[in-house]
Amino acid sequence: MSKPVAFVTGAGGEMGHLLLPALKSRGYDVVALDLVPLPPEIGSSCKAAIEASILDAPALEEVFRRHHPQILLHLAAVLSTKAEKDPDLAHDVNTNGTVALFRLAREEALAAGRNVVVMFPSSIAVYGLPDARAKEAAGAVREEDWVRPAGMYGINKVYGEMLGSYLTARARKAGEPGLDFRAIRFPGLVSAETLPSGGTSDYAPEMIHAAAQGRPYSCFVRPDTRLPFMTMPDAVESFLSLASAPAESLTRRVYNIGAFSPSAAEIREAALEHFPGAEIGFDPVPARQAIVDSWPADVDDRSARADWGHAPRHGLREAVRDYLVPALRRRYAAGAAPAR
Ligand code: SER
Numbered sequence: 001m002s003k004p005v006a007f008v009t010g011a012g013g014e015m016g017h018l019l020l021p022a023l024k025s026r027g028y029d030v031v032a033l034d035l036v037p038l039p040p041e042i043g044s045s046c047k048a049a050i051e052a053s054i055l056d057a058p059a060l061e062e063v064f065r066r067h068h069p070q071i072l073l074h075l076a077a078v079l080s081t082k083a084e085k086d087p088d089l090a091h092d093v094n095t096n097g098t099v100a101l102f103r104l105a106r107e108e109a110l111a112a113g114r115n116v117v118v119m120f121p122s123s124i125a126v127y128g129l130p131d132a133r134a135k136e137a138a139g140a141v142r143e144e145d146w147v148r149p150a151g152m153y154g155i156n157k158v159y160g161e162m163l164g165s166y167l168t169a170r171a172r173k174a175g176e177p178g179l180d181f182r183a184i185r186f187p188g189l190v191s192a193e194t195l196p197s198g199g200t201s202d203y204a205p206e207m208i209h210a211a212a213q214g215r216p217y218s219c220f221v222r223p224d225t226r227l228p229f230m231t232m233p234d235a236v237e238s239f240l241s242l243a244s245a246p247a248e249s250l251t252r253r254v255y256n257i258g259a260f261s262p263s264a265a266e267i268r269e270a271a272l273e274h275f276p277g278a279e280i281g282f283d284p285v286p287a288r289q290a291i292v293d294s295w296p297a298d299v300d301d302r303s304a305r306a307d308w309g310h311a312p313r314h315g316l317r318e319a320v321r322d323y324l325v326p327a328l329r330r331r332y333a334a335g336a337a338p339a340r
Helices: 016-025 057-067 080-085 087-112 132-138 152-174 203-213 232-244 264-274 286-293 302-308 316-333
Strands: 005-009 029-034 046-051 071-074 116-123 179-186 188-190 217-219 229-231 254-256 280-282
Touching (some): 005 057, 016 232, 029 057, 046 057, 057 087, 071 232, 080 087, 080 286, 087 116, 087 152, 116 152, 152 179, 188 203, 188 232, 203 264, 203 280, 229 232, 229 316, 232 302, 264 316
Parallel strands (some): 029 046, 071 116, 116 179, 217 280
């Protein structure tokens, strides 16, 4: 019997590094799309790898025509800091690219007579707290509250969430196959394999990678800045748990997930525990500080825990001690170039 096909966009990015091998080991044929060639360590997990932009309509059509994916994992995006610098590019990639893909997924579902599961990584950037007082008072935000993003990336993600949910409901109502849309609002993610680029939660991974390499680091937000974070292995595990959850167990299409919510100063302390000589200072960049000040300090993820068993393994201590430090020591002791 042929294997189910998983189509992953933006496959060479941060999340793809762990997601592609995980999909392969769960029995999928992985078809990957990215702007640049995939690094060999993840390219080997793919049945096919296509080098193209998410805005390249003929390339996307060809993927659906040749491979008929059962599940689409749409990771390609311009992240939040870059989106503020180039909002037109962000709109094109994050919104127009998403609309085109969802249309193809819908056509595939109709032609094949079965739903296409569409996994969408949304973000805490969909929330928009007006000021520090509101952020503190809000505590762990629920999915319904404060969805009024202050930045382009968050606006793009809200639209993706709403479009996917709408198309799913529309197909159900018509009694037709269509999208089975499922989204997670990820917190900031920290990976030992790669560094993100163009995000605003990047200070956490950047700080720890710099400490492991013995390089000084100047953090672009204030020490008291607090955001929810999660390790990449926990994020990938949750994404795949939601993808395989029985439809009847889902009470919503869009879920918060959290793991730990440290201040930037607490991340620094955790790094110093293992790399006592690390030089980590703070030099806030107002534009980036303003973005994280509008994001919540914590998220309410009770629905994800109840509906499909979200249960992250790593708190801050475990993340640093059991995952990041051993992997980064191996990586940088082996003389590896800084993660990209
Ligand atoms: N971590 C992302 C960013 O900082 C948000 O999803 O842009």
